[in-house]
Amino acid sequence: MRRFLQKISRNSRTPEDGIFFDKISKILGFKPNDLHFYKKAFTHRSTNKVDENGNPFNYERLEFLGDAMLGSVIAAHLYNEVPTGDEGYLTKMRSKIVSREHLNELGRDLNLIQFIESKVNPQHFGENVHGNIFEAFIGAIYLDKGFVFCEKFIQNKVIEPYVDIPRLEGKVISYKSLIIEWCQKEKKQFAFEVFDDTGKEEQKFFAVRLIIDKKTIGKGRETSKKKAEEKAAKRAYFALQDQMDNKKK
Amino acid sequence: MRRFLQKISRNSRTPEDGIFFDKISKILGFKPNDLHFYKKAFTHRSTNKVDENGNPFNYERLEFLGDAMLGSVIAAHLYNEVPTGDEGYLTKMRSKIVSREHLNELGRDLNLIQFIESKVNPQHFGENVHGNIFEAFIGAIYLDKGFVFCEKFIQNKVIEPYVDIPRLEGKVISYKSLIIEWCQKEKKQFAFEVFDDTGKEEQKFFAVRLIIDKKTIGKGRETSKKKAEEKAAKRAYFALQDQMDNKKK
Numbered sequence: 001m002r003r004f005l006q007k008i009s010r011n012s013r014t015p016e017d018g019i020f021f022d023k024i025s026k027i028l029g030f031k032p033n034d035l036h037f038y039k040k041a042f043t044h045r046s047t048n049k050v051d052e053n054g055n056p057f058n059y060e061r062l063e064f065l066g067d068a069m070l071g072s073v074i075a076a077h078l079y080n081e082v083p084t085g086d087e088g089y090l091t092k093m094r095s096k097i098v099s100r101e102h103l104n105e106l107g108r109d110l111n112l113i114q115f116i117e118s119k120v121n122p123q124h125f126g127e128n129v130h131g132n133i134f135e136a137f138i139g140a141i142y143l144d145k146g147f148v149f150c151e152k153f154i155q156n157k158v159i160e161p162y163v164d165i166p167r168l169e170g171k172v173i174s175y176k177s178l179i180i181e182w183c184q185k186e187k188k189q190f191a192f193e194v195f196d197d198t199g200k201e202e203q204k205f206f207a208v209r210l211i212i213d214k215k216t217i218g219k220g221r222e223t224s225k226k227k228a229e230e231k232a233a234k235r236a237y238f239a240l241q242d243q244m245d246n247k248k249k
Numbered sequence: 250m251r252r253f254l255q256k257i258s259r260n261s262r263t264p265e266d267g268i269f270f271d272k273i274s275k276i277l278g279f280k281p282n283d284l285h286f287y288k289k290a291f292t293h294r295s296t297n298k299v300d301e302n303g304n305p306f307n308y309e310r311l312e313f314l315g316d317a318m319l320g321s322v323i324a325a326h327l328y329n330e331v332p333t334g335d336e337g338y339l340t341k342m343r344s345k346i347v348s349r350e351h352l353n354e355l356g357r358d359l360n361l362i363q364f365i366e367s368k369v370n371p372q373h374f375g376e377n378v379h380g381n382i383f384e385a386f387i388g389a390i391y392l393d394k395g396f397v398f399c400e401k402f403i404q405n406k407v408i409e410p411y412v413d414i415p416r417l418e419g420k421v422i423s424y425k426s427l428i429i430e431w432c433q434k435e436k437k438q439f440a441f442e443v444f445d446d447t448g449k450e451e452q453k454f455f456a457v458r459l460i461i462d463k464k465t466i467g468k469g470r471e472t473s474k475k476k477a478e479e480k481a482a483k484r485a486y487f488a489l490q491d492q493m494d495n496k497k498k
Contacts (some may be wrong), residue, residue, distance in 0.1 A: 055332045064339045068324035075317035076391065082305045090313045142325065147396040 020115070024113075027110055028141065029156055030149060037062075037140035042133060044118035044125075059136035066139030069147070070098055074163075075156040082165065096168045097158075103131030106158060110139060161238060176235035179210065182244055186212050192229045208232045269364070276359055277390065278405055279398060286311075286389035291382060293367035293374075308385035315388030318396070319347055321411075322403040331414065344418045346407075352380030357406060361386060412485060424482035428459065431493055437462050441478045457481045461489075 005136045013021060017035060021145075024038050025031050032038060041059050043049055049057040078090050080211050085093065096102070105128030106111070116122050142150040151171060167175075176192075183190040190212045208228040217239055221229030237244070262270060266284055273287050274280050281287060290308050292298055323346050327339050334342065345351070356362070356379030364382075365371050371378060391399040396402040416424075425441075432439040438463045456470045457477040466488055469480025486493070 053332065056335075060336050061328060061334075061339065064336045065324055065328045068321040071319040075314055079310060079314045083302065086305075087309050087313045092312065099288040139328075139446070147400075150397075157378075 017151075023115075026111075028149075028153060029153070030215060031146070033144050037144045038115075038137070039117075041136040041140040042112070042115040042117055043120075044116060044120065046119040047117055048119075050120070062136035062139035062143075064139070065130050065142060066135035066137065067098070068156070069138050069142045070154060071133065073160075074098060075126075076151075077155075077159055077163070093165070093168055097163055100128065100131055102162070103134050104128060106162065107131050107134030107137075110134070110137075110157070145194050174230065175237045176230050179212075179233045179236055179240075183212060183241075192232065193226065194228075210236045212236065235238045265487055272364075276361075276406075277398075277402060279394070279401070282393050288366075289363040289384070290385040291361070291366055291387040293365060293369065293371075295368040296366055297368075303327045303425075308382060308469060311385035311388035312381050313360075313388070313390075314391060315384035315386065316347070316352075316390045317402060318387050319384065319407070320400050322400045325400075326404075326408055326412070342414070343386075346412055349377065351411070354379070354381050355411065356380050356383030359383070359386075359406070413487075423479065424486045425479050428482045428489075430484055431489075432447055432461060441481065442475065443477075448463060459485045461485065 013035075019235075020038070021032065021035060024035070037096055040057055041062050043058045044110060045056065045058040045060060047058065049055045071094065074094050075090070076167065078093055078097075082089070082093070102128050110132045113122055113130060116129070118125075138150060138154065141153050180190070182188075190210065193209050195207050205221050205223060206225045206228040207219065208220045208225065208231075209216045210229075210232040218232040218234070218236030220230055220233075220235065221226040222228040262284075262424065269287070270284060273284070278322045289306055290311050292307045294305065294307040294309060296307065300306045320325065320343065323343050324339070327334065327342055327346075331338070331342070353376050362371055362379060365378070367374075390402050395415060407492040429439070430438075439459065442458050442460060444456050444458055454470050454472060455474045455477040456468065457474065457480075458465045459467045459469075459478075466482070466484030467481040469477040469482075469484065471477040471480055
């Protein structure tokens with residue numbers, strides 16, 4: 001019955017909801033059941049929206065829930081991944097992974113801000129809005145699909161692309177120097193190139209691409225050239241990780 | 250295949266493991282798959298045990314995992330239960346529920362210390378050992394049975410009997426006065442009686458029973474008479490909650 005009703009409600013989706021559904025499905029890697037949770041995850045308090053019971057309809061409470069889910073999924077990952085790490089190590093590593101800076105990066109990379117509904121211009125929210133809606137999005141996944149899907153999403157979108165234990169342990173300080181060292185050793189040509197950035201933000205951004213053997217391997221966009229280079233190098237590092245690791249062995 | 254191997258291993262359980270299995274099943278409210286996790290949850294570092302890979306085999310890392318799982322299950326409960334509570338409220342309520350004092354009480358009430366394996370006399374561990382092995386036990390449940398069972402256990406053993414939102418909000422200060430007030434209003438006879446306590450601990454404990462209309466409704470055992478009365482009253486309050494709530498309406 002529930003599935004039947006869902007099917008009806010899904011078929012009666014408005015065109016805007018259809019677009020939202022497709023975009024969310026693409027980010028999730030699976031289909032959502034109920035878009036309502038995701039809409040809430042992207043609704044800013046400035047809209048003054050309330051739900052059918054008169055309670056505020058915005059993402060602030062979902063942040064709390066998402067933060068908790070993220071914390072437990074990362075805890076389980078670290079527990080399994082680093083059997084030699086004691087409680088203090090696990091606690092420290094988790095706080096590095098779920099740092100404000102890192103959450104902002106995750107939210108920004110998924111471009112979640114495109115979905116935000118707000119009475120205020122989201123450009124004025126500051127950096128933390130990216131991390132906040134990222135947490136809220138995780139809270140929405142938990143409510144919509146349960147823990148296992150939430151874990152799957154965090155595995156695919158957080159752990160696999162970003163959780164790099166040697167780096168977090170402080171063994172890798174700069175991806176830029178790592179990439180340069182590797183290119184030199186492997187006799188590969190490389191260049192960091194600044195390219196035109198068409199962002200319309202008021203703040204100045206620098207866009208850098210890292211080219212290795214004439215192919216663009218990673219791009220970065222940041223508020224300084226140095227930061228943008230490091231980001232491009234980091235992304236290239238993840239893209240090349242298998243190759244780089246094989247050479248090391 | 251996995252199930253078949255588990256069945257063999259379960260059938261080949263030693264008599265001690267059989268007793269442990271039965272006791273753990275009773276506390277869990279469901280059957281564990283693999284006792285190994287629970288053994289770890291009750292092994293103190295003083296045993297100097299290591300696993301097959303040479304890593305320490307004790308409950309310290311499991312505490313980290315259990316703490317994270319408890320945090321997310323309580324977060325989801327509060328999110329659903331108190332739709333009017335904002336982020337600050339939810340955070341504050343959760344820290345009250347998972348307070349050190351509360352975790353110690355939960356571990357003590359389940360008498361988890363009976364399972365502890367240690368080279369040191371567990372009487373010398375201090376109060377926090379109860380909370381620590383309670384957290385480790387939750388970590389073991391997660392590893393053995395997954396999130397849903399972990400949530401079920403926390404629902405049955407933590408949330409239902411202990412999570413009393415009005416009390417946590419500070420609206421109920423003393424269960425003793427609440428019970429006395431109710432008994433007077435309902436014209437019920439009541440008495441707090443100190444009774445003989447056969448505990449063998451070095452520290453002095455007080456045991457109090459609360460008798461209402463000639464029936465023992467709650468018992469408490471604490472380091473002061475006042476605390477023991479409050480505990481007996483609290484337990485009576487939970488035992489009588491339906492009756493007390495109906496009268497209020």
